[in-house]
Amino acid sequence: MADYKNEFGWFAPKPTVEKKIYSLKAVAVGLGIFLVVFGAPLLLNMGQVHPVPQPSLDTPAIQKLAEKERQCVEPTEWMRANHMQLLWDWREQVVRTGERYYTTSQGKKVLASLSNNCMECHSNKSQFCDQCHNYVAVAPNCWGCHLPKEQNVAKAEGK
């Protein structure tokens, strides 16, 4: 047995600890439970195919537009990546500065309003907004106050 230096500088025989797992059964059971609990989401969803979300553009307001004018306030690609930031900026701009219009990159002036502009065209929240939001599991808190105006459309289309 080799000599061993502890923190006080004295020499003492190195203590020996038996290398073994104590109460192997309990450890194994615990490990098993851990694996089941944390692995469940993976296991349950394994092999399932989630279709890529297809937000629908089929609303009366969009259909009414001529093919050439069928464009959001900014290009679709940009909107897909940045709509949340845009809405956030609109919110600050309208509430804090009172400026209610937004000038698009094409120089067009549009009303900066979720309910009174976005949702006029996208009057199908469940088929448009919710499609991607559910897919990526985000819950925007817009709808606690702002109204999606979806019922109106359902009624109008039901006629």
Place this chain on the structure above:
Amino acid sequence: MGINRRDFLKLAGLLGLGGKAAFELVLPGEVEAAVARTEATGTRWAVVVDMRKLTDKVAARCIEACHSLHNVPNYLEPPDPKLALSEDLKNRWQIKWIWTDVYEHAFVGFEQDHKWDKLQGMNFLLLCNHCDNPPCVRVCPTQATYRRPDGIVMMDMHRCIGCRFCMAGCPYAARSFNWRDPRPYIAKINPNYPTREIGVVEKCLLCEERLAQGQQPACVEASGGALIFGNLNEENSPVRAALRAHYTIRRKPYLGTNPQVYYIV
């Protein structure tokens, strides 16, 4: 401001802090931003209430116009009888942007023996005074309540954390807190105007959304001349003309809030 209401509340809760202390720690230096005063030029909106024309019927019309336009829930007479509340809860939950109360309650501190006997029991139409020196703005730790250059004491509901300091600060009871989700108590939701959420404070915003479109406030429009609205900084505006021609009183002016709703009595 790279922080939203939800995150702020979470962070403050995590740190075990409340109100101003939380704000000082999370976003230092943001609290003591100025309570800006209006310049004598530009716009300064004000309301004059002509009590000679204000009957209870007119007042009810004004209240209805405001509350239906702005999705103000009705806890006193819920749209669905199943939602009826106890007297206690009615009192506690009530939300009002514009309401009536008798002279003795509304003008506390104005008592003058028998001189104003005729005002006793008179029903006054009350709303946020859009004070020139608003205590609600002073105490708001998040600047959710702030003063616009045109004198409107505005609210940013996105930023309100529901601390209710402003309700304690307002000496006119012009503010109400959403103790619960208000939507079931709104008889007919106006889809063009947002509702509020549980946990925020609300009040009259002087119809800033209508002013932006060049319209008069809804209550003024519905009042048939009993309410007069205009720009105090403009010599010939209807409010200035009314103030020149008549004696008016204001609610609790001795508090130094400089309220901007005037009453012709």
